Amino acid sequence: MSKAVLRFAFSPVQSFIAEARRTSDLFAGSRILAELASAAAQSIRASGGELVFPASLDGNRHDMPNVIVAVVPWEQVERIAEEAESALRGRWDELAEEAKRTLSRLGPVDRHWDETWHRQVEHLWEVYWAAARLDGSYREAFRRAAAAVASAKRLRPFAQVEEPGIKDSLSGSRSALCTERLGANEYWQQVRHAQRGVGVLGKHERLDAVGSVKRFSGLGREESFPSLPTIAARPFLQHAETQASQALEAYARALAELFQACQVDPRRMRRRASERFPYDGGFLFPNRLERLALAEELDVTEDRIPEPERAAALRALQSLYREARWPSGPSPYVAVLVLDGDSMGARIDALLEGTDPPEAHREFSEKLATFAAKVRELEKDFPRVEVVYNGGDDVLALAPAQDALGFARRAAHAFHEETGGSASAGTAVAHWLQPLGDALKAARRAEGMAKQVTGKGAVCIELQRRSGEVTTVRAKWTHLEHLDIASLVELFQVNRLSGRLPYALRESARAFTGTGPAFEAVVKRVVARQGNWPDGSAPERETLVTRLTSFASALDGAGLAGAEELVGWLVVARFLAAGGEE
Known part of the structure; x- marks a missing residue:
């Protein structure tokens, strides 16, 4: 019996997770995606498929990727794929039904409500699959299947589904659930005032069916997830x-x-x-x-x-x-962090050039699973960090602002240890009162900027002050070894460095386009003036100057504006030292 490479994917993914106003929405969205992917993968394995990615289902089911690759019998491809789709949709239906039962106890349900519910639940998920016959070359079959799925995504028909009336609070585009007698505002006010609805809904929140599954299914219980201010504090x-x-x-x-x-x-x-x-x-x-x-x-x-x-x-x-002895209280800033493997398509393509492509692909999948397990282990070293999503080479986490960079750096190092490749990260640091969806978009935007650094293996931080001022900085992980930002934060905290340092350096270095000897002289002068250097600390001061100028020079060598980036990183260090205080 001939075989085939099956590629199975579904969407939406990032936009589904991003439709969130609370951390419970974010965590529930991640868990739902993992549940759906797990249901599909289990179905493929039960039908005789040999899973390649993920390599197995023995790990944490919360760390499932949303793309599945398997080797299956060619003659049974259609049946296996359709059963996998049915399993995915069946698991979604179970979660939706659980949420619906809970909601029906909190507020009235009528024909209009029911029609809206079914329209939104039934039209959410798009499933894409393609298979290529395995005629000796796994590499070519994998490429053809991947290309077919990508083409199907580009050419998918967009069903024009009318969503009338007041829109929901999470997506802003779908109709909020309501009844013929109660409008959306009145209906959700009644749900909120019901005993079990207290704490689940904000005063002005209205949900559609999709948001209701996040909030009212067993995966979205509010008390299971720390809030943004809890993480910040x-x-x-x-x-x-x-x-x-x-x-x-x-x-x-x-x-x-x-x-x-x-x-x-x-x-x-x-x-x-x-x-x-x-x-x-x-x-x-x-x-x-x-x-x-x-x-x-x-x-x-x-x-x-x-x-x-x-x-x-x-x-x-x-x-x-x-x-x-913390007179200003906790810092109100929290970090949203995304990390992603670099050039993954090219890496997998190179692996498939070997003598045993299926086994090489499976081994790489196992390495990604080991990386996911290491990320979970990292939570023990960073107990204040919450990992939201951890599938394949993709990580999404929430952290106190001061913990984010250290966690991201360790995660990138773990990725390199396991796979031999690099990973880049984007981090948005924002006030916990800022809409969570905006912070997520900022983190993704920062990730995109990190991916633009030559050779990648980089990080980008977008610091969004409550005042509206934004500071964006980039560097490669190897560059940060020169800087040692943790020690800079400490120097600002104990007033060895003045908070004016970044701004004084910005003014003095404004005319410099490079980081040669003249720039080094400027850094030396500014550090001397803006630091508290008791007698005998000249070597410490010189060491700091060397660190700062080496960092800026390394950034110049990577095609970044070294002097400008150095100022930005000093601004970030001062901000972290002050806990967001201006």
């Missing part, structure tokens, strides 16, 4: 647990008393933060205790918030800051 919370534990517990008690005074059961407000602080990390920021924000968070009217208990909670929070 983790460095402060970790410090407070050891250095100001009594003040932290006192603040938690003050919050519980505030909730009770607002006639809200404190147990309903519990989230995954820490043992000593069982509430959402947003309550570690004073703006969450403002009357309007507090009313929306508790889903009560402002007149139900008693001022004495609110003022007492604010005083307890300020006392916590003092006891922790």
